[in-house]
Amino acid sequence: MKLSFLMRVMKFGVQDFFRNFWLSAATVSVLTLTVISINALVLMNVLGKIAVTTVESKIDASVHFRQDVDESRVKTVRVALLGLPEVKEVEYVSPEESLQQFKIDNGEESELVKSLEEIEGNPFGATLIVRAHDTSGYSTIMQTLNQPLFASLIEEKDFSDYEAMVSRLNAITGKLEIFLLAVTCAFGVIALLIVMNAVRVSVYTHREEISIMRLVGASNWFIRGPFYVEALIWTLVSVGLTVLLLYPALIIIQPFLQRFFGSNSVDLVSFYTVNLLSLVGLQVIGVAFMTLVTTKLATARYLRV
Structure with missing residues (x-):
């Protein structure tokens, strides 16, 4: 019974994702930009440390x-x-x-x-x-x-x-990290608003179905469940798109970075490959937490069950 309940909730969540495709696409796009900004922040931190080490090795x-x-x-x-x-x-x-x-x-x-x-x-x-x-x-x-x-x-x-150069390099890296952090926060706020709005639109779109579910005695979790499933789909798709976009981009820019620093030790591709599972796992957890909490707030506000 529980498995059947879960499968139906997941089915409705997937249907909602594709039924409101353009709304889902907009939500996923902003979430993807947010995750890319987070990755850029991590990679910039790694690149800054590599750059300082490279400069220090030449002193x-x-x-x-x-x-x-x-x-x-x-x-x-x-x-x-x-x-x-x-x-x-x-x-x-x-x-x-x-x-x-x-x-x-x-x-x-x-x-x-x-x-x-x-x-x-x-x-x-x-x-x-x-x-x-x-x-x-x-x-x-x-x-x-x-x-x-x-x-x-x-x-x-x-x-x-080179000590002055290292200090300047650290200062530039620090300012760039602050800028990326600000961009990430901005995208995060926009993503929260879009998720909130997407849930509101989805509730409005399914208002008749929700009314029928109430009449036949459907539980609150059965009505709310598909919205949470949809939020998880947004999360998985956005993180997956980030990996698909970022990995080829790193492969393309890798030779330019190595030539710029004059060292093969600048290897962001290897760093990303070695830490891929932990990076993806943390991002899925973080984005899922954000989307699920926002969905919880949105359903509490717009879905009266």
Whole structure:
């Protein structure tokens, strides 16, 4: 008996969905935009973290030693730097490697390279490229290198201060997330109003059928049930459409993101694939809660049973 009751309620709910097709389409469209906005918010958060990690991985400090400083003294400084807990790695670049890299960067036929050929010997000294575990560690590294013991050996310190860039990137990401959150809330409010209106129209459309159900003694749940079933259909269709639209979009933009950041670590497709079940599950629960609560409020207001 209960199974038969449930099947009939589900049948009427499906019929209502297709009977008011254009109203259902409008409701599903706004719900889909809301879910897409939520996904965009999640993906933007992930992309922001990847971007910061990518920028931080490119941060280093180049320490150029005087030409007359021999290799053993440079390597002594290297050992001292490796002893700092803030230091991740220290790469030694010989004067010959520095000269070769200079020629590669500027081109063999450039005026700078030709002018170097007129100078006898190698004008470059040894270089240490220092990388820290975290951007905050570079201040300690610089303080160590400024000590008289090391400062007298160093000709120049070239520190690309990416910390300001990371701060700006975090600020931009934060503002974009706030914007997406505002858009999501706006779509959410619109979705609530449309669901409320859709239920009102559906109640009006079925007013004669509802009157007959009352006359034959149908229970309140039998009358209200199809509206809840319809709300669940809106939920499932909107989340399903979001996946169908978002997945191909991520595949298309993936190569552009990797080229932009210059790293294959930017892989939103893999993130979305790995977390697909949890993302879809949470979205179904969230949207279903929203539509069912709104349907409950709408039926309480417009459906007198």
